[in-house]
Amino acid sequence: MPPFLYIFLGALAIVSALGVIVQRNPIHSLLALIGTLMTVAVLFIGEDAVVVGFLQIIVYAGAIMVLFLFVIWLLNLQVEAGPTGHLALKIFGSVAAALLVTELFFILTPPHLQVKFTHQPAGYGSLASLAGKLFTDYLVAFEVTSVLLLAAVVGSVALARKLPGTDDPRVARKIAS
């Protein structure tokens, strides 16, 4: 990719990331987040991580964001009216973020960290090379991941279900009124 495209995509990613935290409507935050995820996916593809870039679009920007969307619909959220949060908290958050960026610049950009470009092996970033790593060196981690996903599915169903015998407080209130 030409360098100006990287600059453009980086600016787009930062603007839409800012959009996530300044929008009042959660749906707008979600749309901005999807924009960031898509831009980062394109940057992945530009960095020769083609499979991971497409996985990011399908799994992250597709599946996980639809999950967020369903939850926002389910909760029937209203747009936050008036100021969101305390002013002191906002100032503290902005200062903390600025300090963090400065610190990370100093940590991440010294010359000794600028690794030399090594010659990439053939098929770098392809599905075959990713799967080759995944099913040899990382096989145990890969299998443990399936247990993690199973636990997450069971856990989220258990969390979100209504316990027998407990009434929904909203329904109870409606009956009482």
Place this chain on the structure above:
Amino acid sequence: MIPLTYMMSLSAMIFAIGVAGVIIRRNILVMFMSIELMLNAVNLAFIAIGNRLGSMDGQVIVFFVMTVAAAESAVGLGIIISTFRNRETVHADDLTLMRW
């Protein structure tokens, strides 16, 4: 190839925006989205460094981070739904049951 400094700076800025979102916003859903932003910033750093080193390990780790993020968002959204059902709020300041 674009210098590593550029990719790391971009990653640092997205991460800091995520941190600011968690601190500033009080809506649990938006705080959750900011956490996803931070995860993505770290993924970007993994991919960039892995590419410079000519190693696939970075991409494999990003794959695992995505899986963990999927599990995390499923459980987190389940918690948010059950909180909303019981307290009818998604405002973090309203949840003071365990506050000292």
